[in-house]
Amino acid sequence: MNTTKGILQSVGRAVEVLKCFAEHGELGVTEVSKLMDLHKSTTYGLIATLEAYKLLERSAVNEKYKLGIELFRLGTKVKIDLKEIASPYLEQLANHYKETVHLVIRDDCHVLYLDKIESPHSMRICSRVGERLPLFCTGVGKAILANLDEHEIKSVLDRTKLTKCTEHTIVKKNQLIEHLKKVQEQGYAEDSEELELGLHCIAAPIFDCNSKPLAAISVAGPVFRMTQEIQQEIIKTLIEVTSDISQKLGCQPKLSKTLEGSEE
16 A cells, blocks of 8 residues: 555556556456456456546457547647647658658657658558557657666666567667667667668657657658668758757757766
């Protein structure tokens, strides 16, 4: 039992239930009960309450529960300033490069896709607003991950299953850490067919007023359109764009810093 002054145990349990779904996707009452080590009737009461407030929703197919739309709505309200500031930049990038542009925020060991502008080309990236993908194998994710402090990076990697999505995915922890050092030093990240074959993504981080990586913007397209010349242009533009947004959020972005911190 949490004895911290002012903390309501029932509310705390409800939050922990939501975290179960963040980690496992769809779950039944029995599964949540086991994960939480709670009596099944208590678990059902928590889930039923969360469902009533649309924080959870039940599948008509298998009767299991998943995170509800109200959570996404609330999340977008929290990040409304970021979206409003970033929106004109996303449109400019999409209009200029004619490729898909994403705005994401960090969601623990994942990124959450907050906004997207589709490429006008028939061959384009399959992604959706509200989707969650791992930090370690996405351009936007690596742009954020590389700029966390060393302790946070290790925490994320320790809690992440480094699964190969393609033959290009970096799944060796030491190799990934070295790769992230380079990402941090250069100020941008690339996903060169690491998440999906045929996809090249370039991303740069956005920093909040505390100089913490809050979000990232990416430009992504098929490898045959993302020529070296275009890539270099996108990199330069993205760094300028994310620097402007970071400054509008009250921060001068950090574009060069080693992951080792105290290393001489």
